[in-house]
Amino acid sequence: MKYILIIGDGMADMELDELGGMTPLEKARIPVMDSLASKGILGSVKNCPETLPPGSDTAILSIFGCDPLKYYSGRAPLEAAAQGISLNEGDLAFRCNMASIEDNDKPFGDKKIISHSSGSIDGRSSRELVEYLFKNPIFKAAADAADVSVSPGDSFRHIAIQAKGDGKGLVLKPPHDHLGEKVSDNLPAGNENAKTLAALMELSNKILSKHPINEMRRREGKLPCNCIWFWAEGTASELPSFEMRYGLKGAIISAVPLCKGIGTLMGMKVIEVDGATGVLQTNYEGKAEAAVKALLDGFDFVAVHIEAPDECSHDRDLEGKIKAIENIDSRVIAPVLKALEEKQMDFRMLILSDHRTLSTTGAHDGDPVPFILYDSVHDTGQGRKYTEKEAGDGPFLQNGTVLMDYLFEKEHFN
Ligand SMILES: [Zn+2]
Numbered sequence: 001m002k003y004i005l006i007i008g009d010g011m012a013d014m015e016l017d018e019l020g021g022m023t024p025l026e027k028a029r030i031p032v033m034d035s036l037a038s039k040g041i042l043g044s045v046k047n048c049p050e051t052l053p054p055g056s057d058t059a060i061l062s063i064f065g066c067d068p069l070k071y072y073s074g075r076a077p078l079e080a081a082a083q084g085i086s087l088n089e090g091d092l093a094f095r096c097n098m099a100s101i102e103d104n105d106k107p108f109g110d111k112k113i114i115s116h117s118s119g120s121i122d123g124r125s126s127r128e129l130v131e132y133l134f135k136n137p138i139f140k141a142a143a144d145a146a147d148v149s150v151s152p153g154d155s156f157r158h159i160a161i162q163a164k165g166d167g168k169g170l171v172l173k174p175p176h177d178h179l180g181e182k183v184s185d186n187l188p189a190g191n192e193n194a195k196t197l198a199a200l201m202e203l204s205n206k207i208l209s210k211h212p213i214n215e216m217r218r219r220e221g222k223l224p225c226n227c228i229w230f231w232a233e234g235t236a237s238e239l240p241s242f243e244m245r246y247g248l249k250g251a252i253i254s255a256v257p258l259c260k261g262i263g264t265l266m267g268m269k270v271i272e273v274d275g276a277t278g279v280l281q282t283n284y285e286g287k288a289e290a291a292v293k294a295l296l297d298g299f300d301f302v303a304v305h306i307e308a309p310d311e312c313s314h315d316r317d318l319e320g321k322i323k324a325i326e327n328i329d330s331r332v333i334a335p336v337l338k339a340l341e342e343k344q345m346d347f348r349m350l351i352l353s354d355h356r357t358l359s360t361t362g363a364h365d366g367d368p369v370p371f372i373l374y375d376s377v378h379d380t381g382q383g384r385k386y387t388e389k390e391a392g393d394g395p396f397l398q399n400g401t402v403l404m405d406y407l408f409e410k411e412h413f414n
Contacts, residue, residue, distance in 0.1 A: 002295045002347040003248065003407055004336060005303040007063065007259075008328045009056055010310030010357030011321075012369040012388055018318065024309075024359065025370070026387045028322045030329040032337065033351060033372065037386040040349075040374030041413055044391040047369065047400035048355050054366030055174070056258055056310070057232070059354035062400030064262060064303075065246075066239050074167075074234010075258060080159050082260035082270070083151055087236040092165025094197075095232035096150055096158040098126045099175050100223040101183055101205065108202045109184030116175035116314060117156035118225035120279050125213050127152045129225055136207050139200075146196045153257055155278060160230060166193040172231040176314040177363040188230060197230050204228040239265040246301075246408055251294040253287050254305035269299065278307035280320045284331035292339040295347075304332060313357035321359060340376070349374045350407045351386070368396065373406060373413075 013023045047059035049069055057075035058068035076093035080086075087093055100118045102111035118126070133139050134150050143149070147163040171190040178186045187201070188194035205227045208214060214224035239262065242250045252263035253271045255278035263270045273290045275283030287304050294302045308324035333351065340347050352371035355364050370391030384390040395413050397403065405411040 002340070002345050003301040004291065004295075004347060004349045005063070005301070005407065006328070006333060006349065006351045007060065007303065007305040008309050008325060008351070008353050009305065009307045010313050010355060010364070011325050011328075011353035012356040013313070013321075013359050014356070014365075016318070016359055023388050024318065024321050024325060026389070028325040028329070030325060030386060032329045032334045033386040036333075036349065036351065036374040037372045037390070038383045039379045039381065040372050041380055041394065042370065042372055042382065042384045042386065042391050043394035043396060043413075044368040044388070045352065045371050045397040045400050045403060046366070048366030050366070053174070054355050054364040056256075056354050059400065060259060060262055060305070061239075063352070063354060063403055064242070064266060065401050065404040066262075066266075067399075067401050071237060071239055073237040075232035076159055077234040077237045078261035078265065079153075079157065079232075079257035080151070080161070080261065081264045082257040083153065083159060085151055085159065085161070087161070088163070089236070090164045092162045092167045092233055092235060094160045094162070094172070094230040096130065096160040097175055097229040097231070098129060098156040098158070098225045099227045099229040100225060101227045103209070103218070103224050103226060108205055109182065109187070111183050113175055113179055113181055113183060113186065115223050116179065116229070117311070119223040120311065120315070121156050121225050123154040125217075126156050126158070126225065127154070129208060129211060129213055130158050130228070132211060133204055133207055133228065139203055139207055142200055142203055146200060148200065156225075157257055159257075162193075165233075166191055167233050167235065170194055170233060172197075172233055174231050175229045179314075179362055201228055201230065237265065242266040242268050246404060248300035248408065249298065250301040250303070251299045252303040252305070253290050253294075254303075254307070255282060256305065256307050259303075259305045263303070268303075269294070279311050280308045280317075280324050280327075282306065282308055284327050285335060288332045288335040288339075291336055295340070295345065296343070304336075306332060309353075310357045313359055314362045316359065316362050318359050347376050348407055348409070350403060352403075371403070
């Protein structure tokens with residue numbers, strides 16, 4: 001038996017007026033997922049514990065069987081692991097987003113947050129800007145004084161590390177949850193260190209605004225990438241070994257550092273796919289191909305994570321979100337199924353959204369999400385479609401940490 005996990009990040013949503021009361025999942029044409037739901041088990045699951053902010057970090061830990069209440073020490077340390085960074089005792093890691101705030105002469109705090117990703121800035125420009133910033137003499141002096149260094153990533157997401165950083169009481173806000181709001185309402189707060197971090201963010205705005213890349217972006221009608229945004233702080237984390245826990249060899253395919261980091265920390269093979277970007281125009285077919293190849297190469301389990309629906313929701317691109325869901329159906333799941341059927345492999349497949357991302361606000365939501373558990377050798381004939389509503393009529397799992405047990409048949413639905 002082979003096992004496949006497909007995570008469509010932030011696919012689940014609420015009913016929307018502009019879709020005539022339908023959710024994006026209901027509106028999307030997803031014949032493959034609908035067919036798997038009708039022949040498999042369709043239920044709903046809560047992946048985000050009530051006491052933690054909803055997001056992919058906690059949700060995906062749950063999906064991989066790691067209780068976030070026990071294992072979650074912040075998102076940035078998980079992402080740092082993806083970059084091969086091991087944190088020292090006392091290190092505080094942050095996500096350092098390349099964000100866009102209002103591009104005008106207002107005081108820093110009065111500007112509004114426009115985009116958490118500078119409109120999904122390309123990796124090359126993002127890296128060039130952050131490297132320039134941390135080498136700029138004025139910024140470097142301030143960063144050195146605060147013991148903050150940066151480790152650039154391949155998109156708008158970089159990792160910053162503060163040696164001996166004080167995270168006690170520190171409150172950092174995720175920029176994607178506060179779009180359109182004033183910077184001053186969302187700056188680091190809660191302790192002395194917060195002032196240091198806020199000052200670095202303000203300084204970054206002054207320096208980045210004038211960079212030639214941003215002059216060019218303005219001319220091209222793109223958002224200037226004019227502010228770094230620290231959030232997702234955390235200290236070193238350790239996760240249990242996937243293979244020891246489930247007795248299976250696992251691999252993971254994702255564009256985003258968070259998933260790669262969770263995979264790395266659990267000892268799974270992280271498979272890189274060219275052109276996997278985390279946005280709507282990602283290499284869907286490449287991910288499907290890599291998943292099939294991993295299973296043929298001897299892996300028992302492969303996870304494929306697709307970030308696009310979540311990013312489209314944050315960008316308030318409803319049409320893009322629906323398209324991303326359709327692409328997952330026709331360009332990831334369909335080719336994987338076809339290949340497995342051709343190879344006559346028996347398999348079980350779990351398909352789900354990690355958390356909801358709301359098209360109305362662009363923010364994450366921790367309410368239960370629909371899942372499909374399909375077994376190629378057993379047709380349940382339940383005949384339901386993959387929607388939030390229909391999943392509500394199926395089994396409900398209060399805690400996503402048991403999902404792998406169901407996928408691997410250690411637990412069974414009656
Ligand atoms: Zn998200």
